[in-house]
Amino acid sequence: MRSLILLSGGIDSTTLSHYVKKKLKREIYLISFFYGQRHSKEIEYATYQANLLEPIEYKIVDISFFSNLIKNSALINKDINVPTWKDAQKEMPITYVPFRNLVFLSISLSYAESNDIDEIYYAAQRQDYIGYWDCREDFVNRLNELTSLNPKKKIKILAPFVNMRKSEIVKLGIELRVDYTKTWSCYKGENEPCKICPSCVDRKKAFLEAGLYDIE
Amino acid sequence: MRSLILLSGGIDSTTLSHYVKKKLKREIYLISFFYGQRHSKEIEYATYQANLLEPIEYKIVDISFFSNLIKNSALINKDINVPTWKDAQKEMPITYVPFRNLVFLSISLSYAESNDIDEIYYAAQRQDYIGYWDCREDFVNRLNELTSLNPKKKIKILAPFVNMRKSEIVKLGIELRVDYTKTWSCYKGENEPCKICPSCVDRKKAFLEAGLYDIE
Numbered sequence: 001m002r003s004l005i006l007l008s009g010g011i012d013s014t015t016l017s018h019y020v021k022k023k024l025k026r027e028i029y030l031i032s033f034f035y036g037q038r039h040s041k042e043i044e045y046a047t048y049q050a051n052l053l054e055p056i057e058y059k060i061v062d063i064s065f066f067s068n069l070i071k072n073s074a075l076i077n078k079d080i081n082v083p084t085w086k087d088a089q090k091e092m093p094i095t096y097v098p099f100r101n102l103v104f105l106s107i108s109l110s111y112a113e114s115n116d117i118d119e120i121y122y123a124a125q126r127q128d129y130i131g132y133w134d135c136r137e138d139f140v141n142r143l144n145e146l147t148s149l150n151p152k153k154k155i156k157i158l159a160p161f162v163n164m165r166k167s168e169i170v171k172l173g174i175e176l177r178v179d180y181t182k183t184w185s186c187y188k189g190e191n192e193p194c195k196i197c198p199s200c201v202d203r204k205k206a207f208l209e210a211g212l213y214d215i216e
Numbered sequence: 217m218r219s220l221i222l223l224s225g226g227i228d229s230t231t232l233s234h235y236v237k238k239k240l241k242r243e244i245y246l247i248s249f250f251y252g253q254r255h256s257k258e259i260e261y262a263t264y265q266a267n268l269l270e271p272i273e274y275k276i277v278d279i280s281f282f283s284n285l286i287k288n289s290a291l292i293n294k295d296i297n298v299p300t301w302k303d304a305q306k307e308m309p310i311t312y313v314p315f316r317n318l319v320f321l322s323i324s325l326s327y328a329e330s331n332d333i334d335e336i337y338y339a340a341q342r343q344d345y346i347g348y349w350d351c352r353e354d355f356v357n358r359l360n361e362l363t364s365l366n367p368k369k370k371i372k373i374l375a376p377f378v379n380m381r382k383s384e385i386v387k388l389g390i391e392l393r394v395d396y397t398k399t400w401s402c403y404k405g406e407n408e409p410c411k412i413c414p415s416c417v418d419r420k421k422a423f424l425e426a427g428l429y430d431i432e
Contacts, residue, residue: 106319107315152314
């Protein structure tokens with residue numbers, strides 16, 4: 001079984017990549033996207049993890065045109081401040097990037113069909129539920145209903161972490177010997193993690209909740 | 217009402233663009249894709265039509281990375297011969313590009329949401345039904361079911377030509393004074409249309425069926 005995993009270089013997708021390779025024993029392909037994100041530094045961490053995981057192929061896709069199409073997201077537009085964790089606890093916070101995940105998944109579907117890949121793993125998890133409609137189970141289900149119409153190849157989108165908390169993902173990753181010092185979460189993408197953006201705070205909370213300390 | 221139209225520079229999408237602007241009287245945005253297609257010449261024609269149509273904005277999106285992800289399509293890979301019309305009369309012919317239309321539509325959705333655009337027009341038509349699953353009504357319906365989950369903005373994908381024959385589209389376009397000498401259909405993308413590829417033959421048939429002669 002050939003599986004493609006969307007790997008951002010953060011905790012969730014890195015853990016998922018190790019899980020699919022080591023637990024599910026799939027032949028893996030990996031794909032990452034440079035989309036003009038202010039934290040493009042995450043790609044360095046994705047590359048590090050990809051080197052460890054030895055996929056059949058690893059693609060870094062440059063869709064930096066994206067930043068010319070999208071104006072109103074703090075993850076792309078540096079004139080918009082990254083919000084605090086508290087300000088991001090609502091549906092569709094300013095860190096939401098319109099339809100970004102569908103773009104990632106569509107490109108992944110193209111690549112998968114062309115390479116006879118059977119399934120695509122997507123690291124949506126439960127705590128993204130609040131803010132991001134495209135990280136929810138019904139989003140994944142409807143996308144599968146769409147792709148099931150393809151008469152040539154039925155590629156399944158799978159999101160095994162969609163009902164898990166980030167702390168549970170971290171616990172699983174520790175079992176799988178994932179080195180979290182080689183993952184990147186901070187939205188700001190500066191030399192060191194800022195420790196105050198929503199993504200840094202979620203990371204810290206996950207490690208605390210899991211009874212672990214982030215070594216970073 | 218703000219509307220975005222996917223414009224390839226061919227007959228269907230050019231007619232649709234004129235229709236949405238002149239008949240439906242929408243404020244229009246246009247988007248074209250350079251995806252490494254062998255007939256990228258179509259973009260010149262799209263640009264010509266866009267200049268006539270005076271949209272609020274016209275975006276040409278360069279996703280030529282696409283040709284590195286996809287191998288098995290005659291529209292991208294020049295080592296694969298463009299088939300004859302007869303060889304293309306089947307489901308998923310060699311001119312099919314895996315998930316290309318979903319990639320186009322996803323990027324269009326990103327752009328639309330970011331620009332507060334209400335609807336996206338997609339020039340799928342009935343004769344593409346045979347070969348291309350992503351030109352069918354159920355594809356459009358399922359994509360709408362997916363996008364309807366977006367809590368921020370409900371963007372509708374509309375395909376008003378989905379049950380029309382190409383000859384009917386041409387007749388409509390003549391009423392709308394579309395200049396078809398300034399559209400491009402040939403898959404080969406050489407200096408002159410080849411007249412034998414599936415797209416050239418479909419074009420010729422449409423004009424004959426409409427009782428018109430293609431002036432090209």
